[in-house]
Amino acid sequence: MNFGGILAGGSGTRMGKTDLPKQFLMLGEKPIIIHTIEQFLISASIDEIIVAVPQNWISYTQDIVEKYCKSDKIHIIQGGSNRNETIMNICYYIKENFKEEENIVVTHDAVRPFVTQRIIKDNVELCKKYGATDTVISAIDTIVESENGNVISAIPVRSQMYQGQTPQSFKVKEFIEQNEALTKEEKEILTDACKVYVLKQKPVGLVFGEEYNMKVTTKYDLKLANLMLNNLSDKED
């Protein structure tokens, strides 16, 4: 089975406890997270959707899902204290509730509402092939490396550089095994869920995203996202 794993924040401390976390802000006529969930709901490649939110936002999320996109396919669970823990919670939930060897989870930022059907489909297909995927776009700007933050140490070959987006997809069983084998120190270093695969020299297939598959994390992003929503038809030129 193939699962959507919607990452809607860990403990929520970064957002502040009183403010409405960004994933719940309105984009057009629906909360951002609803736009995102809907893309997974209409995907023929996805069987069930696990939405991980901070514990104190579970009932709120249940309410808005009920209101905007009620479906038996949607499971709302508690996230972890960081991104990788949240992915692990989703994987454990899948392992406990859906017994199967070859489950795939397509993890995606709740605040990237412009993910496309093609991107989700490519994630599932390439994850079957490689075992893991990362969604990327070709680097728009020249990428520059600086070890000390004062002078350039390298300018890598631009055509080999990509900017990471989500989804990132994994075979659930392997993801759990690999992450349970990590030491506490390794866990702190591996801020990106794909990095453990790269370090263990396991393949991570590239899915090509879209420049407009943007992350909505600031008030300004939200303005851009509203502009996007109204202009998606003529974004290319």
Add this chain to the structure above:
Amino acid sequence: MNFGGILAGGSGTRMGKTDLPKQFLMLGEKPIIIHTIEQFLISASIDEIIVAVPQNWISYTQDIVEKYCKSDKIHIIQGGSNRNETIMNICYYIKENFKEEENIVVTHDAVRPFVTQRIIKDNVELCKKYGATDTVISAIDTIVESENGNVISAIPVRSQMYQGQTPQSFKVKEFIEQNEALTKEEKEILTDACKVYVLKQKPVGLVFGEEYNMKVTTKYDLKLANLMLNNLSDKED
């Protein structure tokens, strides 16, 4: 002396010969390039401004400069057939018309109208110190490297990765000497003007740009830029 070097396109072939090149499109009440020139015009760090445009756009540029921001400081010259050649044309113009050993050129994309006074000032100061500068922002996304375009080959340490913007600043004399020493093959590889410094193990100082110091190259960017223009006061959050 310190020069602004406004890079407004090479031969113009990429834009098509009949269409108005992007740098001349209106942003608010003025063409994009005028916004950019004005930032250099009001900078106390900049003495003279060299604007390099395609040969067939020289008189048009003279007309709009006359109309919007007439100044004896502005010199309009012909660009080259690529970015580096355009920078070289600017450097040669400075060498021939302003005799001095320590001239600095702050080269900047005409289509980045949101460059700030602070960024220009930092470029001049750090260029005096290091001999060359590159304006960058910390990488917003995880940067991923792929040698074959199919699977990830590395995920570099995110905190050491930056996205290049402009200005890029150089000591004029050294820039000319270095570029004249390059072979034709080297010139084709060195798509980024700073890369020759890195290869020769000469320091390039980092100037920190701004996320909103964006490049306006598509119709959609222009919409964002207009949004920016109206919202610069509350872009941070």
